[in-house]
Amino acid sequence: MALPRKLIYPAVFSYDDVDGCYSQADSTEEALYMAKDALELVLEDYISSMFEDAPKSSQIKDIKVESNQCVALIEVDVDQLIKRNSSKTINKTLTLPSWLTELGIKNKLNFSKILQDGIKKELGI
Structure with a gap:
């Protein structure tokens, strides 16, 4: 199996300006950054298997969202992820x-x- 160059996963965000909706970020930019950071942390565990057993990405059309939510695609550059984790x-x-x-x-x-x-x-x- 060839090493993938990019991995893309959807993330569901709730708008932070809706009452009762809580966020881990203060802005859309920060939310996207935090989502990518969290995804990279999880995907680090799959480097040794060349991502063969990494979770499969959902199709956007299959994701059900509520009226106060949206879906964003989070992209991880596999080469960069490996390089950042290769100092060991x-x-x-x-x-x-x-x-x-x-x-x-x-x-x-x-x-x-x-x-x-x-x-x-x-x-x-």
Whole structure:
């Protein structure tokens, strides 16, 4: 499966100027920002599966809203989400033939970068 470039989910907002309607934001811009932030936090858990088991997005036509609500599409850039969460590194043990290791050291190769680049190429990211 190819890595998706963008994930888009609908979010239902209630208008904050309607009596009895509560919001986590003071403006539409802030509500959209907060919705995207919350969605990104949830989707971070699906990076390791390349989003294969991420929740499926609803079709807008299937979402029922009340008169004081509206639907907005919230888009998450998958590449950016992965990059923001990629600062964590882990140590992996790697087995190479001794002659290849010696040649790489002699040529001052960055083994970690070469391995990362190769894995990214293999995954298509």
